[in-house]
Amino acid sequence: ASRTPARGLATAKAPPSLFASLDTFTNRHIGPEDSEVQHMLKQLGYDSVEAFVADTVPPKIRVAENDISDESIPSLSESQLHNRARELAKANKPVKSYIGMGYHNAVVPPVILRNIMESPAWYTPYTPYQPEIAQGRLESLVNYQTMIMSMTAMDIANASLLDESTAAAEGMVLAFANSKKRTFVVDSGVLPQTLAVLQTRAKGFGIKIVTGDASAVLKDEAVRADLCGVLVQYPDVNGSIKDFGALAQEVHGLKALVVCATDLLALTMLKPPGEWGADVVVGNSARFGVPAGYGGPHGAFFACIDSLKRKMPGRLIGLSRDTQGKPAYRLALQTREQHIRREKATSNICTAQALLANMAAMYAVYHGPEGLKRIAGKVHALTQVLKVLVERLGYTVINADFFDTLTVDVTGSAKNASAVHDAALAAGVNLRRIDDKLVGLTLDESVGIEEVIKLANVFATAASKPAVSPLQLPPIESAAIPSSLQRTSQFLPHPVFNAHHSETQMLRYIYHLQSKDLGLEHAMIPLGSCTMKLNSTSSMIPLTFPEFSNVHPFAPKDQVDGYLEIIKELEEDLCKITGFHACSLQPNSGAAGEYAGLSVIRAYHESRGEGHRDICLIPVSAHGTNPASAVMAGLKVVPVKSLADGSLDLEDLKAKATKHKDNLAAFMITYPSTFGVFEDGVTDACSIIHENGGQVYLDGANLNAQIGLTNPAKCGGDVCHMNLHKTFAIPHGGGGPGVGPICVAEHLAPFLPTHPVVPVGGDKAINAVSGAQYGSASILLISWAYIKMLGGTGLSDSTKAALLNANYMAHRLKDHYSLRCKNKNGRVAHELLIDLSEFDRAAGLKVTDFAKRLQDYGFHPPTCSWPISTCMLIEPTESESLEEIDRFCDAMIAIRREAEDVITGKQPKDNNILRNAPHPIHILTQTDAEWNRPYSREKAAYPVPWLREHKFWPTVSRIDDAYGDLNLICDCPTVEETASHSA
């Protein structure tokens, strides 16, 4: 039973040539070996993979066998991929950027680079929905929240958003939701990409954006009367630092909110926005040790005043306690999440940027407040030096106050801005292009005095003056920050930011936290709808090549040939895979993709004079982001019923489509369905929509079940998003990053989003949906590598293996649990939905009880209570081996037997091995009297023999959610709390 290159999965494969590469990725990516595939087929009663697939996927949507094959997408071996990635890395020119505009050259502390960004223990886990096996990441995210709260002086902060621009958009929508008024003022100092994203977002909500100097604009009565909020940038895009205190008072007087976009490093020296009246503070935390990466991924932050906390978008981590009273973290106020609020949501944020937030938080932990002050102090001082040097050359710096950014009027000394940019490029540096007269530059932590002199010499050259002497540096005595705006309050006094400053301490802290968390490096994470497949090392390695890390998104195009080639290839491959015509990689998450796709549909209707079309049909079984995205795109959601077996009610669909045919904009459908079945009716459903003038949006969360067998175009869709962080192997990072590109049919291609700084997209493009033109560009490398290494045949084989694994699992579980949905041949798709309601009825056992008990068996529970509250949705993916799948099924079956003991009364309903799960170690050390349970410690800890060798221990017992929500605490303990706690 060995792993040979010719796999049972491939429909027909010649024996490998003597000359073929041996490090073929497919063999490493797919879990089951040949013999295991045969075993599973046999159990299911098939004699070939093809026969199995034929029963699983409706024939009418099948694409040709060779549609996605090594002919259409040739495969590279792991070493070939590595060589190609190096080649493309070299194709990016190593020009250092001082462009600023929200993106900096970060210095990643090596201990964080290697042990977080490059560590599967940190990048493979999912969102910490199972807090008992996620206390490490949860603590780190609380550090992040605390850091943001402390730096901004705000009451509460969330655990990251997608990027600064969308965070600002969330701020705008919050202001709108808060007051219901419709005018939102964007100060002229705001980043252009943020303005663009706001403009896109304003559309759906009917918000009116007014731009200009905020104080001036506020003189306008019409604005005053309808004002919901104001957005300012602090320091602004040109580097100026303005006092917005009076403005804030005025805005508050109008019962509107002040949203402030800011910079964490500057806040070490600047009076924090919370101290001058900001209500919402947003920004990018990437300069705290996260590489620029050609635009992302970066953790954006969102903080607000206490009274807004229950309206705050995104995930919030809070402290609660477990059944033993031990403090424990978990996602707080989850009822706010969009999957609950659906069309009442004002945000669709789901996947965020947990990994990058963790990196930034760790950066603050490692440097501490003093270290951050030193870094900021140096950046600021060097900027002052540069200012003097540039002024000595006869240039005019137009911003008197600044932290790290200068805007230079070049006309006094150089011919024009081009002359300066030419000199810059000749010296190997990029400056910010503003206009013919003005040039901008922003310094950062990576800059030393040598670089400052180099920059000054760029200006000297452009002025045809002699080079600057390094001996004539001006002394720097005080900060170039108005004294009223200098920070006087302390920040980050919490012990965690003042304890781990040697590398040894830092390393141990990182490992201490990760030891509490269950990621893919430990066991299967069979989260339905999440596709927790292998995140291969080969695909992760290029990500941290400096040639990919240190690239500014607004660097001139001729410096990024490597990136552009990867982007082109990825777009092409995604089009082949979806059957669509064009692709936008801009959206930073699945939900952002939904929003982008629906916005494209709206633009399409508008272009045809049908801008009134605003009805969006969405099945009740849809993921909560679907209705939320629809609302954000300005659509009205009309739910479509499901039949008893979970499938779409085509009658209801037809009725509603017909009823709304004059205003029908779109239909959103997930395929295979969120219940995990390939429904026959999908093409009919699409036809119904098209006949009634609507467009079909296909939610690609389940694309893993389609590749090579069918595709969204073939199913009848017009647009789909993909979750590159599910189907295309970007690691989930504990809750992000993600990428949610959209692919569209030809008629929609003109509307793909553009960008105000670097134009991309179609020729009738909607405005930007993300801050960077290619969103989280650097991690596109991962999906690119994944696709290139598998090649078309490997991709198709992976789909088949995913289907087979799920069906085998369904087969093993079906006699023990009630399988909620299957197709007429008895087949599920790539995931299965089991219904546990019978246990509630018989013994009061809930889904959660089964989930927590699975933790005791060493597994991450499947998706719980979604899409049906009494169900578990289980998705093994193609990467799991038969052995692991069998272990999981054995565990499920064993738990089923344990439940039987409760049903039969052997164990009481209120004190049994499921209800009391999970069982962390400190419970096992209790005395017999304390233990007091109708089962042994042994049974609690080692219910099956393989746990003796493979046990993963939850670190807390079951967590009390309600307690935490009532007593909301979302930041780290202070010195005093720590002291009183340990006393």
Added chain:
Amino acid sequence: ASRTPARGLATAKAPPSLFASLDTFTNRHIGPEDSEVQHMLKQLGYDSVEAFVADTVPPKIRVAENDISDESIPSLSESQLHNRARELAKANKPVKSYIGMGYHNAVVPPVILRNIMESPAWYTPYTPYQPEIAQGRLESLVNYQTMIMSMTAMDIANASLLDESTAAAEGMVLAFANSKKRTFVVDSGVLPQTLAVLQTRAKGFGIKIVTGDASAVLKDEAVRADLCGVLVQYPDVNGSIKDFGALAQEVHGLKALVVCATDLLALTMLKPPGEWGADVVVGNSARFGVPAGYGGPHGAFFACIDSLKRKMPGRLIGLSRDTQGKPAYRLALQTREQHIRREKATSNICTAQALLANMAAMYAVYHGPEGLKRIAGKVHALTQVLKVLVERLGYTVINADFFDTLTVDVTGSAKNASAVHDAALAAGVNLRRIDDKLVGLTLDESVGIEEVIKLANVFATAASKPAVSPLQLPPIESAAIPSSLQRTSQFLPHPVFNAHHSETQMLRYIYHLQSKDLGLEHAMIPLGSCTMKLNSTSSMIPLTFPEFSNVHPFAPKDQVDGYLEIIKELEEDLCKITGFHACSLQPNSGAAGEYAGLSVIRAYHESRGEGHRDICLIPVSAHGTNPASAVMAGLKVVPVKSLADGSLDLEDLKAKATKHKDNLAAFMITYPSTFGVFEDGVTDACSIIHENGGQVYLDGANLNAQIGLTNPAKCGGDVCHMNLHKTFAIPHGGGGPGVGPICVAEHLAPFLPTHPVVPVGGDKAINAVSGAQYGSASILLISWAYIKMLGGTGLSDSTKAALLNANYMAHRLKDHYSLRCKNKNGRVAHELLIDLSEFDRAAGLKVTDFAKRLQDYGFHPPTCSWPISTCMLIEPTESESLEEIDRFCDAMIAIRREAEDVITGKQPKDNNILRNAPHPIHILTQTDAEWNRPYSREKAAYPVPWLREHKFWPTVSRIDDAYGDLNLICDCPTVEETASHSA
């Protein structure tokens, strides 16, 4: 109390300039912060670091304050180091080598690269002397042993040796020790570097090496009469595969041993040496996924027949059981170790190559037998293709049989060998330089058909013939291996080599093993004499740059400018640090350095006509490798007594030196002493030796206590070795790699070792001591980076912090334990020795009981029972923070109180919390009846509060060593054993 750049440690430091780099390494490397330094000084009663140092280090050996400072060794920040390393990487030319001679281009599976080679969990632990917290590495090393046994078909194999050449030398010495005869035949097919190392090693033992065709040589009666063994290479250096079966029979008839050097990949196709009569089999396992690295480090293997097992050098891992009967691995037959056998030892091997052995073993786990066969099959087939192509061009391949290596007589087609080498260099490849007529080349896993065509075209160019057509490739039908020498036996049938073939499975296996092990990522490892300091990420990162990994040690010098610069800088810095004149980086371990240094001393005496000097004085307190190395260098060991306080008995030294003055060769001394004290008498001791014609060898294991304060030259030494894996931060890798360079005074410089292929060393050089001219060249990068980042001031500060940490610890423990040694001011050096004999007397509690109980407290125990059997030797290093040191002291003090309970009879002598330690989790789940101990589970698991949060769990209870040695099992379970076990 924050980490500011101006540290209390630095004698005088200007406030950092605004322009200074902020990512200064010293602040990350040294554990205690300023305020902690002040706290410790205060506890010790000093008001300055200088006052403390003055009391600790004897004034007469102090060097000037600025001897080692940022003037003598400027410091680079972490990013500057990174940039410099990239620059030097680029200075190595990317020429692909086909030179062979025991070194190959390895393909490191990315999952192993990132999760083992780049993972602190694998590279930071020490030798698994504490098996209860090292079961992961132990299992992996057993996999290695099993792999070697199975591939070679030998009865037993050890857990690695330093390199193939020294392994062959160990084989020779074993043969000599086995028969006491003195003639050893080295076949002409043996690698030249191995012959050189054998010649060096033969000298000390008085072995006579005879070279030539082994069968021919054996016709000589004198050889037959005195034969102890024969070394053959299989396949040989030219690629030929000879049948040594008859030779083996003949050698056995002479009661001598056959030592075979071989190649693991070839053994997938060749009849293994164990099947044709080899007694000892050695080789390099690096082509199993370990980079060439300009010569190393690589895991060498050593396997032998059962009857030789108790004479086998090196560490051996064996299976035993714990107190619960649970199977558990540990170091077997430890009584063989050189620290016990001392001058009776025939080997001095101590640090080996555990990390590289683990990588090779994991490679076999990942590929499995079928994968290995496919790799070998491809290499062999491509070699056959190349042979045909080369022959078509009119060349003659002189070896008819081969696996992967061809030796080509070029005279038929090209002018001479130079013409071929010129063409090769022009094409960017290196071939093996043999002589004017012959050219050699060796293929490996990294080679594809494109490379083969490129190579053929090199020959075409040299022959002025047209390029080879890729379309005219010959078909390959059968192996070019004599059928009698083809392998028919199976290999690696064990489950572990047939289970983890997907990346997901492999990743989990790696993490599963590492979860059992305590490395520096978890807690302090205060192993006295081992200096377990921070292994910084910055110093590790360059190691895996491809420009450093993929370099053959015999590549032409003009291709390795980057390496040569690093080597030069490191040699210079080490000379500055030791006060010596010249350096050799060749020795692969501390013990190898001792041997090299003593050999240099012998050569020096010989050069002065005093070759008869053969007495080596060694204190009884010396490390076991000292006498072993002396014996290997042909010296007679005369022990020197210690005084009651552990210090050197100068009277005895004088008496013995005088007595042996006509034959005195050397004196070996460790400084500070192995008892952890700076003795005043060191300079007097050295004078005594010099007055009597001897040379002083300083064992540098404790150099961490000297740097910047004193140095071996100042102490009066003539030569010293350093353990770069201790003092200079190369990670210990779980038992290697190491580097043991020697520095020597000017008069010894001419004798530094050379190398037969790439000449290095002095002009009267001794022959090679390692297979590669610079030993484990790639990891020199780590020490280079360490020194460059700290700079001289940081190095000196580190020494001071190491001394302070140890003295603070001594201060905290002294009222609870009896401190064995201190100087007249009450100061210890960088480590402290505590004596536990009182507990044995009072309550039968041994050192081991305290050590195992420390595991329960989450700590790796200190060095136990060395240099005194009743003692613990504790070394915190400079990298530990006050907090960690206090936690450790608290634990020691708490255990002292637990011991009191036994002394007072509260807990019985045979059933108490120390004797029963450690307490793994599965013991805590016992019922009260089974538990049956006079203390609670709670007390066993969480004796102090911080363990609730920071517990590291031993995975087995105490291991029965005697049982394992009686029932020696050193390989993995077979399919049958696994089946019966789980049944």
